[in-house]
Amino acid sequence: MTRDRTFAAVVRNRNFFVLWMAQILSQTAQNGIHFVQIVLIETLTRSTAHMAVMILSFSLPAVLLSSVAGIAVDRLSKKVVMLGSNGLRVFTVVTYIVVLDRLGGWSLLMVIYAVTFISSAIGQFFAPAEATTIPLLVGEERLLTANALFNLTLIGTQVVGLVIVAPLMVKVLGIKGAFSTVALMYLVASLLVSRIPRDKPRLVVESGASMLKTVWEELREGWRYVASKRPILIALSQLTTATTLLLMMAMIAPGYATRVLGMLPEDAILVFAPAGVGMLANTFLVGRFGYRFRREVMSSLGFSAMVITLFGFGLAGFDLPLWSTIPKVSTVMLLSLMLGAEMSLVVIPSETLLQEKSPPELRGRVIAVYFLLANLVAIPIMLVVGTLADQIGIARVLMGVVVILMVIAATTTYQAFRLRRVGGGIFDADAAIEYYSHSGDE
The missing domain is CATH 1.20.1250.20 (MFS general substrate transporter like domains)
Known part of the structure; x- marks a missing residue:
């Protein structure tokens, strides 16, 4: 029975494996894009103060929405939430590429900050939706192992995305190429999520x-x-x-x-x-x-x-x-x-x-x-x-x-x-x- 609780046994669960792959791609992209955004602002402004505004743009939604997102996920289909979170972020990332070609000066900076805020707000719903999906895909005996793998991946993608993958993308592909790669990662993550079974949401009528x-x-x-x-x-x-x-x-x-x-x-x-x-x-x-x-x-x-x-x-x-x-x-x-x-x-x-x-x-x-x-x-x-x-x-x-x-x-x-x-x-x-x-x- 002990062997049945190993990481290998959990990963052999096809639905969990697909969800885990989606987590790796989505959260590597989410953490990696922060570095791309910071390099973009350094290139445009040469100002650490502007970089602080950028960090505020992708950090503030976590303060405002993280707790609300957890409660909302309890009341909605987890699969639909994850699909929407990844799918919408494909469009927000593509927006960076479009505005870099069409805008300049303060108007460009304001749009970049706004898109960053919106993209981060959308992203607050993915992690709680995934965390609450795990018990639906694995048995009770393997839940502890699955959660350990989830948390290890959460930490690992922060490091890999922010410190390794994103700097490498910027160095090899340039800023626009890095944004394109992040958009592709979100798209593939969406396709992976579409393959897991759909859950039934718990209907709760509650005012804001x-x-x-x-x-x-x-x-x-x-x-x-x-x-x-x-x-x-x-x-x-x-x-x-x-x-x-x-x-x-x-x-x-x-x-x-x-x-x-x-x-x-x-x-x-x-x-x-x-x-x-x-x-x-x-x-x-x-x-x-x-x-x-x-x-x-x-x-x-x-x-x-x-x-x-x-x-x-x-x-x-x-x-x-x-x-x-x-x-x-x-x-x-x-x-x-x-x-x-x-x-x-x-x-x-x-x-x-x-x-x-x-x-x-x-x-x-x-x-x-x-x-x-x-x-x-x-x-x-x-x-x-x-x-x-x-x-x-x-x-x-x-x-x-x-x-x-x-x-x-x-x-x-x-x-x-x-x-x-x-x-x-x-x-x-x-x-x-x-x-x-x-x-x-x-």
Whole structure:
């Protein structure tokens, strides 16, 4: 029976496999297009402030609609929602190509920001529709494995799309070619979704005001639970900060490549692709060996290491004698590799802790609080960082961010090690015993 719960057994389910392929394409496209949008704005404006507006355009819909989307999906056909989400985004992506040929100046920028907002709003409905489709396609015995694969893919497509695939598309195909490829990915994802069985929607007659009240009550309940549990609060703080830092680094990557390293915006892949490699490699290592250690200890150590690495990124922006003997680009590539590895050391244990410490009936609300908080924190920070980067330079902004992160790291690490003293050490003996007791079944 244990073998029946493996990833291979889940993937052999044809309907789940088709849905999984659609998820890979759709979410790689969704995350990848953000990099293309940022490079486009850097090329058009050479302004980090404008890039902050772009990030606001694709982040704000998550704040406004993520919770509403989850409730709406409960009342509609999941298959129709996924088809509509992917199909409509084919047209929004093609719109970029059309307006780049026909418009210029401020009118072009305004249309780009508007299309980005609309496309992101449409995309908020895909993930909850897919997540709620999984139980309909796999049996109860394989649901845990299917959800694990879903969450692993969710993380993986963020890294692969934003840090590897999109920069490669821009470098090889150019901006218009990258947009065309993203549109094709959405189209193929739509065709894949069309092959899964159609579900029957749960008909609920509810006014808009009643739905908003339901959303608000569920978020309040989730937040009350988070605030009452210190391990979850620490994990949420570190996860939110890491997510914001990832967005910030994606925002400044093209500007960092041009203004700090003297490269072209599309050459940012040469510097920041190692972050994706580091994150993917360490994701495997954490998944393989992380069971031995307490989640809060791993994430706190990763967070502290991340602060040191970011300090190195800031140093690269100053004209120091150091850079006459050490190759700056190679050093930044190494720092990028380390940052990706450290990011996974924060994100994976923190997400796992959120799931483990939350009761099943509140888990969705806790995750909703995380998504809402992550976007609420990221949006003003993106705007401030973007504006300051244009006024005082990217390197000085990074040094300021390092100071803030040092305070957060010191606070959360202190709290985590207090929990360690209560819990009995760095190593998670219970998890190790459970792992070894089941390892013989595989």
